[in-house]
Amino acid sequence: MMSVSQREAAELIESSDIKFVRLAFCDVFGVQKNISVQASEIERAFTQGIAFDASSIDGFRDPSHSDLFLFPDPATMTLLPWRPSRGGVARFFCEIRNPDGTPFSADCRRYLADTERLLAAHGLRCDIGAECEFYLFKLDEHGNPTDTPLDRAGYFDIAPADCGENVRREICQTLETMGIQPERSHHEQGPGQNEIDFRYSSARSAADHVVTFKQVVSTVA
Structure with missing residues (x-):
């Protein structure tokens, strides 16, 4: 921003x-x-x-x-x-x-x-570093979402087991273009489970970033 x-x-x-x-x-x-x-x-x-x-x-x-x-x-x-x-x-x-x-x-x-x-x-400040997780699912032959996870990878796994690597990269690049700086991204423990983390910022800024993140994930994925 x-x-x-x-x-x-x-x-x-x-x-x-x-x-x-x-x-x-x-x-x-x-x-x-x-x-x-x-x-x-x-x-x-x-x-x-x-x-x-x-x-x-x-x-x-x-x-x-x-x-x-x-x-x-x-x-x-x-x-x-x-x-x-x-x-x-x-x-x-x-x-x-x-x-x-x-x-x-x-x-x-x-x-x-x-x-x-x-x-x-009161001389206090609240800084928040959000850890945002989301799931990726396969599409059917008509391009409609299913309830089948995109992969069966586990915590910190890499490609080719991790099938969400390119999606996470595109999400992070889109956020950077919008002036939001992700800190790191990786595959989480569950099938199709992904995580992108953000640097600490003020509470309101962090909340704005999370709302934007949700929109970007839905748009990119």
């Missing part, structure tokens, strides 16, 4: 031929959601927010009070490398606010930011 200011983000979107901006957030279960807006809307998103109907988002609110606003955090800007380089796509994680501008009570990213501030007030 780029850790840029609002002005720098707007300039980068224009200079990089970005045509679409995804405004991302998570529901109370940690599932990433997003809406896509034209790149020309980014200034309004920063200053006024982009309204969305939250009535169908798990854990958010009832249909009678459904309107919420997304305000992108410029420090989380990244380009999605699997999208076309011309007319590309940028993504921001967002702060969620009520129509009156107050923080939305179920914004889990804000809760984490509040916790970080509380720790800082």
Whole structure:
């Protein structure tokens, strides 16, 4: 991620031929959601927010009070490398606010930011190094996923027993392109089980990285 200011983000979107901006957030279960807006809307998103109907988002609110606003955090800007380089796509994680501008009570990213501030007030800091695991499964003759593990390799095994080596490499390279630095990767103990670990970073940064990691794994694998 780029850790840029609002002005720098707007300039980068224009200079990089970005045509679409995804405004991302998570529901109370940690599932990433997003809406896509034209790149020309980014200034309004920063200053006024982009309204969305939250009535169908798990854990958010009832249909009678459904309107919420997304305000992108410029420090989380990244380009999605699997999208076309011309007319590309940028993504921001967002702060969620009520129509009156107050923080939305179920914004889990804000809760984490509040916790970080509380720790800082006591002279403390929380750094997290996430160890993320996932399973790879074979596809059938029609390209549909099965419940058969990709391999029968074990802990720290190598190719050819480890069939996930190339997938892990592509995931790590994609994350690096997005400004996220994996520390190491390897085959885990179970059949088809893989692990990619990250360097220590602030709690909110680590959470953002894990959410991005899940999206990259699903996209690449």
